[in-house]
Amino acid sequence: MSNREAKTDVILIGAGIMSATLGTLLKELVPEWNIKVFEKLDKAGEESSNEWNNAGTGHAALCELNYTVEKPDGSVDISKAIKINEQFQVSMQFWSYLVNSKRLQNPQDFIMPLPHMSLVQGDQNVTFLKKRFEAMSNNPLFQGMEFSDVPEKLLEWIPLIMEGRKLDEPIAATKIDSGTDVNFGALTRMLFDHLTSKNVEINYKHSVNDIKRKNDGSWELKVRNLDSSRIESHTAKFVFIGGGGGSLHLLQKSGIPEGKHIGGFPVSGIFMVCNNPDVVAEHHAKVYGKAKVGAPPMSVPHLDTRFIENKKSLLFGPFAGFSPKFLKTGSLLDLVTSVKPNNVLTMLAAGAKEMSLTKYLIQQVMLSKEQRMEELREFIPNAKTEDWDLVVAGQRVQVIKDTEAGGKGTLQFGTEVITAADGSIAALLGASPGASTAVHVMLEVIKKCFPQHTKEWEPKIKEMIPSYGVSLMENPELLQKIHTSTAQTLGFGEKEMVFS
Template structure:
């Protein structure tokens, strides 16, 4: 997983002013870099990644569930079954992502779309009268919208067994059960996608520096940024200057923005979550499940902890994942340091962090319960989905680390958020992305927003190029059924998703 880009391009000298520096070698930096390669190919771009390979943190295929988040199966996007606003917004944005990726394939920039995206129906399954009533109402709301009109609903166990045989094998009779299904869902290997996007960058002249850890950011009187850090391979310091900096460093983004003295993040903090999954590669099991099946989160669980049984395709190999099971560490990256969390604590955010801790005692209790949970208890949760699961087929894997954003709040002092936030500052010369899901699936839309906010003087010139790559920028997907259908058909054929 991850790209093995080396430092063979000409070295960057301190006196050179780079147009764009990208900090972090994940999906966000790669998306922005590929976009710039298409719309402004004469700009100098350098990416710095602290690890020895790209896409090795949150973007890595085994560090996330690989869901092409489109609002179809994520019940946490729609706690009120009558309010589809967030699900509809994310669904429309994912169509924009499909268009961007399809254009890169169509232009010959990416040659093997099956290396990063594959068809995988998106489903929900719920148990018990209350959740069945909720899912039925949610379906009734969504089916009226063009983005979700192809969704199916059933309370018939035989139909559910046809959609996902593992869910019903060995299940007792009598318990109310319901499911929805959307056939045009996707499984995305964001690590492979990151590698493909970085190839688009480097083919356009961008440079990649792996094993380069950025430690400092300072803005000079001329408006340029001096970036300092350590070449972990050569064990020496480096310094470069840049006109624009994007901090796409995952859990380290806040720390770097704090060091850059960006006022927009004053009072901000982070709360780290990790996750484990149960995984099986047994072909006899994997061949009987061809979907991503989500359900309701446990009481007190954070929104991104909804249980799901997922079909994964990574490097051509099919597997199943079930989880997540929450873990906790003071590391802000999977390959980070135990002191990471403490390096983000400031006088301005101490009260905010304390307020959030007090307000989320139920969440704290949930995390403690997860941490002390035995393997037998974890496996029992899988058997709620897959009653005849054999423990011998499954093993625990550690997934990625997420740094959820904690923000000041005028009413409650602090609030814990579960989305993503783009921060821009210093007259648009620096930007950073904070938070977690559904960021990877919506990266193209986030980067279009970044370009508009940070380079307003270039907007008129860039718009035709961006609109060619992503027609939904001018004709939003979601308002008309034929736009949804046409885009699914066109991008599906280009990306190899059409049956």
Template sequence: MSTIKADVLLVGGGVMSATLGTLLSKLDPSKRLVMVERLDHVAHESTDGWNNAGTGHAGYCELNYTPQNAAGEVEINRALAINANFEISLQLWSSLINTGELPAPSQFINTTPHISFVWGEENVAFLRQRYEKLSAHHLFKDMEYSEDHEVLRQWMPLVMEGRGDDEKVAGTRVPYGTDVDFGSLTRNLVSSLEKHDQFELKLSHEVLDIEPARETGWKVTLKNRETGKKLVVIAGVVFLGAGGGALPLLQKSGIPESKGYGGFPVSGQWLVCQDDEIVKRHFAKVYGKAAIGAPPMSVPHLDTRIINGKPALLFGPYAGFTTKFLKAGSKMDLIKSVRPNNLMQMMDVGVNNMDLTKYLIGEVMQSHEDRVTSLRDYFPGAEAGKWTLAQAGQRVQIIKKDGKGRGKLEFGTELVSSKDGSMAALLGASPGASVAAQAMIEVIERCFAERLPEGWQDRLKALVPSYGESLVEDAALLERIRPQVLDTLNLAKS
């Protein structure tokens, strides 16, 4: 069994590991980076274009990011934070285009207006209040609002087709919303990394074991899934960016910070239309309100997508229940993740979320016509024969302790790291890939804190001009940076 050494081991060949590897290679080109991926090519699980919404999540259209409190008031803080974090991703991608490490932006990101659409008096009142609060903030100042049927027909003709003029509807729009092919983005990032002598990619390798090394860092045992040969990597820092597979790997490490975490797997499906005549009539991501009891990842949306360079129209996702943690995983993943330290939390979530479980099972049992009926809320003229069902990606929502020591289910992302900074893992789902840059900067701040004063802060500032400052609080900073970034990424042109 051979052994290699690495300064940093990146587990998972998705957008998170690719982003962290890119940042580290820019901050210190001498660092030895090894990326390991269990499949035979990168960006084929959660990061693949067909496995995620492809929405550049910025809070423009996603209504679940602006919940109503008990008093009925719309809360916008989460939308502000997500928007600011997505701006950081845009800044990084813009910098990498300028240095030639990413190709023309159209190969991975395209302007696609972000629209929220609702119907009914109560929902219209909600959307109006949401617009008033968000548009008053500089991050959302370009948001438009309308209840005018003619305006809405211009924004989204398929959605408004066949609706009566007396139907109470409303929509908001941000014209420079984005569709992102995270699979293409990741493949390009990894391709650039492979040009560096200090980077090595190990495909078709899965992690068998993670244990402390005799010196410092970690001893990680890998297995080549094609040959069966084992390989040991001695790494100073290990990052687990393996999507739904990150939780079991974190548990293997045994770090105290991993105790109490569990996972709730949720699958998804899309209805897909690739009829050119229909696809070319819709140019937007139109998000609505989730059904009662639905998880946030099931917020319905009718989306213009560009995947591997080909346009398509997707509706969904339709959630489902599975015990797999990865699309290419095992049905035993959920059972194997149960530990004495998380059993109580997982039981609490199971008991307290029976309605969610029933909802997910109900989604799985739907017929094609049932799914098309849901689609017709957003495209009244949809013909069942022009839509096919496709399997989306797998997500594992976080189960953790609440303030009372009981289990709670969370639908965001969370970074878990060891006290000494030698191990970090990203758990959870939405907003996921969209905020990869900010999430990986947080990994650097936790795992390489001592390097920040040694020039790393300045290098981060060069890559992400807003680094160390607040886009939420500083309108002048946003006004200085956003136009340049939109121009570089060709997002100012609708």
């Protein structure tokens, strides 16, 4: 194939949840389009989407305190929480559509109902949590949220966390039962199985080495077949770069002006996983705490029930680590080679600004297992060292760019989509809430990159996502209808599954 050019309509780089979602949406909207996927690894969903490489939280802002901020007047701003919740509702609707239309089977293989909780200690934090609860519980999106600062009630909710705890300062929690645990690795693999059945060509062990625009506006990719080492040439009218941490280098190679003045800083995650089934059985929730002063938002500690490989697990973290790699399977030169003449000042400015982050990362890297256990004991007072093992989670590349609000070299903690002016190429960068909002993010990519088709595709999009273009918060009847139907389709109304 090295001597001839293979032409196609759409090329997706990376076989993670984002490419899986975009490919599935496009196959519903324009089944006749030819789609090719190139993935460096030998199977789908092995990097950021893998179930051991992320927290598995269906991010709907039910428990994550960093999505709600206290304003100077003491009130709590929940606008970001509303936005993220509505975006997660879009994902739930699309997944329900895929189950109802038999594109996906056995939803319990990728999503399970699980209470989401926020837990805080100390007068100031308890006051904040109560104000947050009052602001959120009045909103239809967060209906059913409960608050308690009564230790006996908290013992009912979270016995593992409350047993053996010294109650020398106030403690409080919120709880909402409509939370979820999502196995994004399993969902990614299921979506790629579906795409394969729709004649999407998925090429594993194929690494995209270069990407250049041709005179006719299409894109030419040089792709290395890792088995044969041959370089293949592929062209497409539209390219999506969804390679996790690897996206930044490919965006830079594309040469689009929108990709300039953007840098990336890698942060790796480490979780502690419980190996004692008796301890695992005592906890049934995702419980999020508050990040320590000076710690970045992605370091919020949480104790999570997880459902992985038909087994109930218990994870605590994340602890931050550092590696210059942009992917777990990346190169030690990733960070150095991402610095270009057009982003070097942005990167240097970020380095000067983020000294506290650097200090935090150094402290985290130096932690011993016993020091990590001490942090765990702030959640589980009776935790025993022998019951817990360390597992290295995924690499996340935090986006660094120049912004009006933050100035030069501002670290971004969300998900960023970079699109060429003509819509012929898009790249996804950044981290949380990422996978949870994949459907919303990919619909935005479709809207930006295919504006000429928006009107024609809208009826189909509304069939898949009934709330498309509508604020659920302002339409409580539609919200209730959607909640009921998605819960029924995804199996939340059924008796809780029993796992070994």
